[in-house]
Amino acid sequence: MRRRDSGIPSRFILAFLSILCIVFLFVNYSTGFSGGPLQTVANYIFIPMQKGISYIGSSISVSSEDAKTKEELVAENQALQAQVDELTSQLTNMQLQQSELTDLQELYDLDQQYADYETTGAHVIAKGTSNWFDTFTIDKGSDDGIEVNMNVIAGSGLVGIVTEVGPGYSVVKSIINDSSAVSAMILDTSDNCIISGDLESMTSSNTILLSNLEDTEDSVSEGTSVVTSNISNKYLPGILIGYVTDIESDANGLTKSGTITPVVDFKHLQDVLVILETKETGE
Amino acid sequence: MIEVKPFILRIVSIFLLIAVCFLLQTSVFIHFELASVGPNLLIALTSLFGFMRGQKEGAIIGFSCGLLNDLFFGSYFGAFALIYMLIGYLNGFFRKLLYGDDIKLPLLLVSISDIIYGFAVFVFMFLSRSKTNLGFYVGSVILPEMVYTLIVSFLLYFVVFKLNQWLEKKEKRSDRLVR
Numbered sequence A: 001m002r003r004r005d006s007g008i009p010s011r012f013i014l015a016f017l018s019i020l021c022i023v024f025l026f027v028n029y030s031t032g033f034s035g036g037p038l039q040t041v042a043n044y045i046f047i048p049m050q051k052g053i054s055y056i057g058s059s060i061s062v063s064s065e066d067a068k069t070k071e072e073l074v075a076e077n078q079a080l081q082a083q084v085d086e087l088t089s090q091l092t093n094m095q096l097q098q099s100e101l102t103d104l105q106e107l108y109d110l111d112q113q114y115a116d117y118e119t120t121g122a123h124v125i126a127k128g129t130s131n132w133f134d135t136f137t138i139d140k141g142s143d144d145g146i147e148v149n150m151n152v153i154a155g156s157g158l159v160g161i162v163t164e165v166g167p168g169y170s171v172v173k174s175i176i177n178d179s180s181a182v183s184a185m186i187l188d189t190s191d192n193c194i195i196s197g198d199l200e201s202m203t204s205s206n207t208i209l210l211s212n213l214e215d216t217e218d219s220v221s222e223g224t225s226v227v228t229s230n231i232s233n234k235y236l237p238g239i240l241i242g243y244v245t246d247i248e249s250d251a252n253g254l255t256k257s258g259t260i261t262p263v264v265d266f267k268h269l270q271d272v273l274v275i276l277e278t279k280e281t282g283e
Numbered sequence B: 001m002i003e004v005k006p007f008i009l010r011i012v013s014i015f016l017l018i019a020v021c022f023l024l025q026t027s028v029f030i031h032f033e034l035a036s037v038g039p040n041l042l043i044a045l046t047s048l049f050g051f052m053r054g055q056k057e058g059a060i061i062g063f064s065c066g067l068l069n070d071l072f073f074g075s076y077f078g079a080f081a082l083i084y085m086l087i088g089y090l091n092g093f094f095r096k097l098l099y100g101d102d103i104k105l106p107l108l109l110v111s112i113s114d115i116i117y118g119f120a121v122f123v124f125m126f127l128s129r130s131k132t133n134l135g136f137y138v139g140s141v142i143l144p145e146m147v148y149t150l151i152v153s154f155l156l157y158f159v160v161f162k163l164n165q166w167l168e169k170k171e172k173r174s175d176r177l178v179r
Helices: A002-006 A010-031 A037-066 A070-108 A199-205 B004-032 B041-053 B055-073 B079-092 B104-129 B134-178
Strands: A119-127 A135-138 A151-154 A157-165 A170-174 A181-186 A192-196 A208-213 A225-228 A240-249 A256-262 A271-275
Touching (some): A010 B055, A010 B079, A037 B004, A119 B004, A199 A208, A199 B134, A208 A240, B004 B055, B004 B134, B041 B055, B041 B079, B041 B104, B055 B079, B079 B104, B104 B134
Parallel strands (some): A157 A240
Antiparallel strands (some): A119 A135, A119 A271, A135 A170, A151 A157, A151 A271, A181 A225, A192 A208, A208 A256, A225 A240
């Protein structure tokens, strides 16, 4: 006690720390510095613990699965069996169509533009501390070949983009984050638009915003698919983002805006896929 | 410069507490979200320590908590550190009002701190991007977060209080030994 009271006055500490923060902000703004060596230290301290906790969490949720009764399991098995049959027939159908498509593509000598991207799976191990911005940490990093600006998907839809990479973890900023913006296009017509995350519409109706859409032929309606555009400088083309839920003309009469529902269920995100490819823009 | 040992003990134990709170907030409470918000343990911790130990320690602990945030999730490195640090410092002004283990004032301070934090984030990171619907953000983020943080702080208060008592006892004892 005595020592602390006779030490440096608190006003100096306040001033020193404030200046330090402001210097950090400036350096971050001008060089993109975000922690450097501190980040590596934090990585070694916190990531293993977060991995452990998320592992325990997932094993607990598995054991609640175990508690199902036999009847439930039998019923579920039957339902699943029916689904398998249905899917098998669908698959055969698809394979036929696929081979037809391949033939036709060969005929046209098309490059497979939307070729299967190489991906790696990762677990979500932690979520951002603030309730304002949607970011999360996954358990793979530069050791697994992940780089900044790689796209992250789950199921068939876009989740977000890698913003920070450490040796054993990466931070992903999701597309519903209030500060995210994705250059997108309407799947059918290739009309470009901007998809931006919005905390307000996400909380109230599970949607994010669509804007700057030039839809001259009025072909966009509820349910139209929206994918990442080929002019985006960070996102690979052709990844499904969501479906239009609402569309209206803007006051200027030229563009339209509205909302879309993302295909990914951001509330229950546990596993994601990282596309091991960044977009080359020739810049 | 004589009580080095209890001083180190204090630093280590506070650091451990911050680490535990950070892990709880990022990896545990995400499974227990209410109205899609989680509690803000780091703000509660900053506020409680500021209240019990004064401006200096409040500012330093707030700075550490904020920096941890920035390291992992911040889009403007240093911004959260600044907000947390100021909140810790401001809470330090109420230190003289600490009477025994009266829980009402610290919890009131935690709530006010969380609301100030919410407003700061709104002004610096939302209003500046012309998102102006304050009513919505108060209703769906700031207030729910405050209530949840308040509930969790009931438990956190006793942890911090006991830890602080234990540390102060150690510090006093070594004081006496030296004399």
